[in-house]
Amino acid sequence: MQLTELFTVDSVKLQLESETKDDLLKELISLLGLDNKSEAILFKTVKRRENLGSTGIGKGIAIPHCRSLVANRLRLAYGRKPGGIDFNAIDGAPVYNFFLIVAPPLEVSNQYLPVLGKIAQFAKDPDVPDLLLALEDPNEFLNLLEEKSR
């Protein structure tokens, strides 16, 4: 399974508008196209994971992730916040790039952990933060993901 197969153009937003961590998580969740109640449940679950420790891994990147019954399959979204926000990241720096990973509790193919690992590896590529900031179109994000995942 390629990472690019798990994103759609609709689940990529290069101009996130939120100014706070909570609002940004909600905006990111909204990219998955769930109903309102499912979004609210998912927000609580994502927040609970954040309360264990920030998913901001440094260099302007965060990877909020969780399993939830509201997801009927593995779902990913990417959002970029120009200017960045305080996300309590490990390095204390603002976060600009957000990868949301949501998986159902039961997965036949068990992709959640490998995908979480792959996204973390992708995000830690030294070139990636600058390349993400230079994106002008959601399709460019998918192309970058494909290129770096080879």
Add this chain to the structure above:
Amino acid sequence: MNEELVLMLEIQDLTSKAREIESGELGDLEKAHFGIEPATAVKALRGKAEKLMADLRPNVRGRFSQLLKRVDRAVVPVIDGTCFGCYVSIPTATAGEQNPNADLQTCETCGRFLYILV
């Protein structure tokens, strides 16, 4: 959606995450990439789950607890009319309602609480 169903889903998410961290691979990933200490995380997740349990009505809490003693997941999805706990078809009247998660429903075959994915 029924509030107790939401609570049980939350409790199940918490306990599942604690179990997955304890089992190794997720714990290793969380530690390597996010600096999370697995033992601390498991304790926090289980503590929160216990607190939420207290918000369930006694009869629901009792049934939920009993189910958790014999199965990993006491709340399971219904997808395309099938209970994903026992994989038996759910009667159309249950699966096809307008607001199917407004009331607590259980599978007639396995007894698990049902969350109907629409």
